Amino acid sequence: MEGDCHYLLGNINARRRVEFVRNLLLEIGLEASRVQMFNLSSAMGGQFAEYAAKLTEEIRQLGPNPLRKDPLYTTETSTGE
């Protein structure tokens, strides 16, 4: 649960970083809802399945990632070192 993480405040830090990624997706022009975060404990199997089904359905409605499988979308990087 929020703030009740095995790593103490870890899931609050994680949520802030997830928000950063969601905003980045919006800036890029993709739907933020492709990335979502849910708080669960390892003992909440039923709830996990429910969230997974919910997210799967939402993403199915959004359709496939429009950037997938395109020669323009390269991941080439270099470090200059």
Added chain:
Amino acid sequence: MIIAEQKPLDEIMGLLGSDERVLVVGCGTCVTVCFAGGAREAAIVAASVRMTSKLNSVPREVTDVTVQRQCEWEYLDEIKEQISDADIILSLGCGIGVQAIAERFPDKWVVPGLNTTFLGMPTEQGVWIERCAACGDCVLGITGGICPIARCSKSLLNGPCGGSEDGHCEINPDIDCAWQLIYDRLSRLGRLDALLELQPPKNWSTSRDGGPRKITRDDLRLAAEEE
């Protein structure tokens, strides 16, 4: 260190226009430490530009590279071939880095991906605050190590103004009154007499009032480079 923050992606896309081959150049010094333009941010910006371009059907090749310091020729020379292959350079260095690239590669168009904001330090993870205004005539020896030029909203040199309230600045209660900080610190250290010494008017010609500044050190110059 120099503190900067990334420009919005929309603005970056506007600066890139329709140029096809983009080289994102990160800097391994100040802007790495403030998480604005290091190798990690250069990779994120490159990926973001790539994805946005694809979504908008703009043909584009984006690569990224990070040099140790964009503000020195020798590090820029290491990437001259990559710069030569690009149509446009997106610099994630501070304003000095952008200008260094423009000066070293006179035929290349370079645009800034960051807004260079101030000289400062982190006070906690994720929070940076201005500490120095680079006025060129340091007064910290009189003011107990607290800069009234950078930290007083009016850069006052003769104590707090009437807008100082309970130790806070009138322009924003989140800002400490620099002169309250100075007074409290000198008082605690028993050095308030430092404020009683008469000071001549500050020489602002060493600051921006004197125009662009330059330092020449003959002891460091190489004979062959002297003009």
